Amino acid sequence: MNALNIENLQKSFDQVPAVKGINFAIKQGEIFGLLGPNGAGKSTTINMIAGVVRLGGGNITAFGYDVERDYRRTRKMIGVVHQEVVIDNFFTIDQSLKLHAGYYGVKDDPAWRHLLIDRLGLKPHLHKVMLKLSGGLKRRFMIAKALIHRPQLLILDEPTAGVDVELRHGLWDFVREINKQGITILLTTHYLEEAEEMCDRIAIMNHGDVIAMEETHELVRRLSTRQLRFRLAEPLVEIPTVLEHLQPNLKEDGRLLQLNLSATDNVGAILSLLCEQKLDICDMESDQGNLEEVFIQLTGINGGLENV
16 A cells, blocks of 8 residues: 555646646655655645645545545644744744644654654753744754654655754654654655655656656666766877767866766777777766756756755
8 A cells, every 4th residue: 555646636726727637656665755846836736635725636545545535534644844834933842742743633642752852852942932943943843743643654845944954964864764663755855965865766846747757766867967087198189070979078178088978878888989999098987967957857947946
């Protein structure tokens, strides 16, 4: 059974489609990334999963239960850290966390609550009201609040937006830890390096459609460009014509030859080709492309997710 099944999901606002009949499934225990530029439909999709927005069409099941017909059961199974900071301004952290599990009909579990408090660094701030918390502390509290009822699926919608590097690394360590305990993670983020490092699989949305969905490493391998750079003992005056299909580029006064490879290019064959040209190679470097390159290629957004 999948943690989440989305079939022909649709939603429009004022007759403008925001989500256009998308389909995907998330396996139990995986970390799944849902990426895309602003306005792609990610947050609308998440809000429909969480029950904040009504479905315009299609259906969603969480662990086999329909999120509309079985909403009481599915909302107990799902925890959401929304992109917007949502807090109870006049409660302290301690008061809010003690109360919040009850909203889902779940009895307060002090041991689990204190574990969340400790792991998210909230203990020194337990008796502060929300209005006095920094932005980073509010984010930590929202994560604790989303987990307080022990959900089986945790949705993280831009969880590290505007937080410092220390908190970001601490959060991802904690996410990996709870994922190993069996909690499924659905993540959206504008930090592509985070998604590439964290996610088992990735779906990319654009203009309300899912335009790519694949295992992360395979998506990057298949669609990104590899680079081979050769440092030459003797400068090359002219690039051999047999290398033109590899988008060659000469740098450093002809002493550095750069080649761009597709996923289907064979490195061994290229090395043999260079040997046939009798190039005096003294060093070689190789770089694999990354998720940002793939994202720009698929969506046409220049500069990646962080700048949209």
